[in-house]
Amino acid sequence: MPLRPKELSFRPTPPELETDVVSDVLETLRFKTLLFGRVELGAPWAVRMPRKANASFYVVARGSLRLQVEGTAKPVFLSAGDVVLLPRAPAHTLDDGSRRTPAASDFVPPQQLRPSAAPLGGPGQVTTLVTGCFQFGADPAHPLLRAFPPVIRLSTQDGQGTPSLAATVQLITAETASPGAGSALVLGRLADVLLVHALRAQTALAGTKQAGWKALADPAVGNALSLMHEQPGTPWTVERLARSVGVSRSGFAARFHALVGETPLHYLANWRMIRAARWLRESTDSLDTIAERAGYESAPAFSKAFKRRWGMGPGAYRRAPTDGEAGPLRVDT
Incomplete structure (x- = not known):
């Protein structure tokens, strides 16, 4: 199960310290x-x-x-x-x-x-x-790519x-x-x-009707996305995210869903699984370490969530061949 919220005080992240969500998505999905x-x-x-x-x-x-x-x-x-x-x-x-x-x-x-x-x-x-x-690698169904x-x-x-x-x-x-x-x-x-x-x-072109892209230009939702990308293992709740970006819980939840196309916690859970998949493939970290980085309080809870998302357990995923890396780039000359 997800980590229980800790008693932390949050302040909005200064713009110069915000995570570049676009870069993080592209780097993690590994196109x-x-x-x-x-x-x-x-x-x-x-x-x-x-x-x-x-x-x-x-x-x-x-x-x-x-x-x-x-x-x-x-x-x-x-x-x-x-x-x-x-x-x-x-x-x-x-x-x-x-x-x-x-x-x-x-x-x-x-x-x-x-x-x-x-x-x-x-x-x-x-x-x-x-x-x-x-x-694209892990999950081309990310909201930004769907948009x-x-x-x-x-x-x-x-x-x-x-x-x-x-x-x-x-x-x-x-x-x-x-x-x-x-x-x-x-x-x-x-x-x-x-x-x-x-x-x-x-x-x-964030003024268009495309959900996902408008979210990056929105001060509250864009900052919340940066926080989730920067700290995926933090025990975020909708209330904590809303407080961190300086808006009401109900207003934040409704605006996030309207601009991203899914709820904040659904987005967070999916992003954690995408990041965890990459950590499994590209590191030798233990399952306990990856579970903690992904915001889970135990390896069994993490394994259950991972299998539900990817159709196989973390160990099997780590051992499986990587289809997206099968062939090199070719230049026709």
Whole structure:
């Protein structure tokens, strides 16, 4: 069972000491880049991509394209320097946008999307694409990841992008054009940066109706999330969290549920289990130590909660192979 609350006095955490929730989520979930590829397509061209298991992204190095995602009404138009992420990897179509509807003869089979001496498709204007995909580790159902919209467009051309985004796109474009020793490592790190930019963009759009992202911008809920991430083993209650961020218990509970999509204690319990899973895989700490770090007063209580969450006990989880780490990042050249 969870640790019993101790008689502690809490004060709101100063902003400079708050835990970076976005970084903590990404670091704990351990996303990785699985594949990078660079391809040139001459107009007229089109590609129909099936639904995938992993999040996809595209960087437009040259030219322009139109993206139509299954289930969305309006297409997205991209030009050189733009990046688009599809967090849930839905089926989608890419084309050069020169025709209202691509002709059947325009379509390039997805399996042919590899570098070649001449552009794939037709003899017209060339679009150069860099493609890749992300895979998340422990729990891609985290509220922040669930809050991703179907399509995230990042642009370096419309004044909204940051200098670091533009530099990242330039580095990806240059590295895929002339890959060398260590390219897989370099591109993997650059892809990490792209995903962080996407997260920042969603945080900046906190005025939208997306639960999860609005929570980070909310003073009370955002501070409470920081506290839970910084001190997952603390015996938090709704009342203690509310007092720590300076609001009433009832108001805090209602606001947290509205912005995050679940209750504070449900979020805390789930986050503890995600952190515990990582501790089991990446440390040799005893079960008693991990149970205490996760906020449980005994190893048996922790083991029961862990099995209920992950479908196996902590020992079996620690010994099990890690599916998310099966293959290295590959760069198609």
